[in-house]
Amino acid sequence: MRNSPSQTAETRAQTGETRASAHSAWGVLVSEVMLQQTPVARVEPVWRAWIDRWPTPAALAAASPAQVIRAWGRLGYPRRALRLHAAAAAIVERHGGVVPDDIESLRALPGIGEYTAGAVIAFAFGRPALALDTNVRRVLARHDAGRARPPGSVTAGERERALEFLPTGVDGATWMAAIMELGALVCTARSPRCEVCPIAAGCRWRASGYPEAEKAARRQPRYTGSDRQARGAILAILRDCAGPVTGRRIEMSWPDAVQRDRALDSLVADGLVEPLPRGRYGLPASASPHG
DNA sequence: GAGCCGTGGCT
DNA sequence: TAGCCAAGGCT
Structure with missing residues (x-):
């Protein structure tokens, strides 16, 4: 959170x-x-x-x-x-x-x-603008739409409804911050604290008895053993070394060669790692064209 | 639109 | 301890 x-x-x-x-x-x-x-x-x-x-x-x-x-x-x-x-x-x-x-x-x-x-x-x-992060979207989904969770991605309907609430004057930014804070601290995903919520009286989700979400939330893939972890392990080596490292040092950072090579290639493609002469690797000294 | 992209705290 | 959870931008 x-x-x-x-x-x-x-x-x-x-x-x-x-x-x-x-x-x-x-x-x-x-x-x-x-x-x-x-x-x-x-x-x-x-x-x-x-x-x-x-x-x-x-x-x-x-x-x-x-x-x-x-x-x-x-x-x-x-x-x-x-x-x-x-x-x-x-x-x-x-x-x-x-x-x-x-x-x-x-x-x-x-x-x-x-x-x-x-x-x-x-x-x-300090101008009114929509900043629909997951916390804001959850507050609006519950209070306004009567649903436990917002849709998977921001919809036009969410923007329209949020804009109806957003104050147009100098209070707009304050309102946005307030809703964000409400979602982060009170109207939380798992244990909403409705007893201290200042807008609980008008909450449609609460009024309709806290119906569960229709669809289960997408499960997060395992991190342990993932390419992401492999990338993290390789990059950690380069971050913690003052200069370039040998290919041997990269090899020791992750046991599975196929996955290690794939991770290394993707780091290079992302511009996070730079292959150097004599089989060495380093963090890029200058910006890559990939961005 | 689904899947990828790190890390660390909590249970 | 191993699994769950957070969650915007980009492809």
Whole structure:
């Protein structure tokens, strides 16, 4: 589960951080990308170090992929780090180094989808925008549609209904943050705390006796023994070594040769690993054409 | 639209 | 302990 960005933003503001922190669009953008699949507790220290080191898009754009991948650490899904790096370069090239404040330009950046673009508009620029993360969608599904869970992917109907609730004025961003927080802390997936929910009285799911979801949620594939774990093991070696490593060192990182080669090839294809002369491998010293 | 993409905490 | 869970973007 993730906490709401607004909560962490307020916390950071209270600790006295200023430029390039949560209040800057860059700080919000970085935090939202990091929070896409990673709990706030793990993001926080990495985000702080990241913003200290690269306080502007231009600063990040000037870094090497190797630096970026190492700074990402163990947040997971390291392709996000490369996308953030590429987004920084695009912000420099297309927008003079200034984070754009319109949905279309944001969505055109690598790694910025519908949710993150809306979150940046709302939480960085304070304008009403839909940021339909899973928590918000769950609150609306329950309260408005009377269902236990939202559909598998965001539907036009969800957007329309959410827009009907979204305040059009300066309260829009606050409302978005409030619903997000409600979903993260109260209207949770497994154990909703309806007794403390401020909108329980109008909740259709509650009124109809908490009907179960029609379809079972898709089960998550095993991680142990997966290609993802193999990729993680290989990348961990490269992250933790100061420079290139031998092919032998890669071989020791994962026992199954077929799976190891497949994982290594995919890491190279993703631009996360660079094959070097004499059978060695390293983190990329310069951006790959793959992004 | 289904499947892929890490990691770590919780049970 | 092994399995479950979180969950946005991209292909």
